[in-house]
Amino acid sequence: MNGSALEETQRTVERVARESYGRLVAYLSANTHNVAAAEDALSEALLKALRVWPLDGLPQNPEAWLLTAARNSIIDLIRHQRVVSGSEPTLLSLTKPPTEMNWATEFPDERLKLLFVCAHPAIDPAMHTPLMLQTVLGLDAARIAGAFLISPKTMGQRLVRAKIKIRDGGIRFEIPEKRELPTRLDAVLQAIYAAFGIGWDDMAGIDQRGRDLAEEAIWLARVLLQLITDEPEVRGLLALMLYCESRRAARRGAGRDYIPLSEQDPKQWSLPSIEEAERHLAEAFLQGRIGRFQLEAAIQSVHAERVRTGRTEWPAVARFYEQLVRISPAVGTRTGYAAAVAESNGPEAGLELLDDIEAESVSAYQPYWAVRAHLLQKLGKTAEASNAYDRAIGLAEDPAVREFLLQKRG
């Protein structure tokens, strides 16, 4: 066999793994609840594909081929562990003759159930995002650990523990009932947004690792949208991430210095991303049920308008923030609201809103101090401003942000 055929096989395996990983893991684990076994079986199948395909040629339906190979290795595994009572029905469900289901073209997409399992309230919330990244997207523990700033070993152990909980904890692979759906869906959306947030904060896209994770989060949201089309918050989340993503390139200057939103050049924003975000947000609004992610996306849409009008409609930003504070009065939201009010009604008004936030909740919250410093400086309260700048600088993680604030403090 020649080198190019081998390369082509590798590329095909990578592509199929990328596109079908979550579908295959979800389908293989939906009955057994054994996500770890499904993942092991699938990686074995992928290795086998790398061996066999170059010799036999690519199968007509690579996904079905992988499914059959993985299914067989799970059946072997279960036969091996016969001891486990109650594994019989599982075995039966897996050994259903292929004639009952047309393997070549269709098998049920269970990814939505898997997403709900990953973000189940019985699972440690800190593990929702890592579980999704691993089981639905196939990211390895080392890469996830890198994004979460913990050691690969620790992340590996936590993932194993979470999967044991899924296997033995009686968590059902199902779509939650209507009355539970909003809260359960919110956990899924939050986990996806958390992945995006890590990618976003991470040195603002200078680091390839961070950018990758933001892209993975957008991918996850797209998968979710394919599976749930009638929940406006899913589109809201996707729109929000696309708006933010559209500005990635504009966040750094030539010397990689930090450029805040208000000083960014809109010509550097990605129009296709903005337009796609607008379509999703408009469609979400049509469904007439507002939510946190739609409001956050709406705020970003006002900022995005600057690409056409050259100015920011701050009162509109403040109005959306006001609604957002009513649904989710988190420190971040209230800080954003104060900043928007300051822009539309003057720094005193913004400062008043900042003063209303409990001191304890902001002692380690960097954006609060950055906004506070900015407003105090505008009001000419130099000493207080410099004090607030120090807090903001001391709490900053990103060296470019730190440098930016040091310059502003003067």
Added chain:
Amino acid sequence: MQFALLIYESPQGFAVRSNDGSDSYTAAWRAYYKAMEEAGIYVGGDPLQVPETGTTVRIKDGKRYVQDGPYADTKEQLGGFTILELPSLDAALDWAARCPAASIGVVEVRPLAPAMKDRIVRS
């Protein structure tokens, strides 16, 4: 619980020490100390003099071996430490990430082991 942030400075980080304190690295450190104190988590700590001032002592076969300088021949050298009172490792990692040295050197986070000390001191 208490955590030590062990700060490994790069040569660049050490070089700044001879400046007059108006540079941005020192200013970042000043702000960082302030943020820790205002957050009410700062327990103690200090910078260490440059690695070249270090001396190591070892007893081998009953004989005292004194050597100039620290052992490790890595690029980053221990440059100081900070002790913080925090609820969790996650919180400690957040503070380590904010440390100015984390962007040019490396910061190691280690929980203190007071129980160990108790065991030693009590017996």
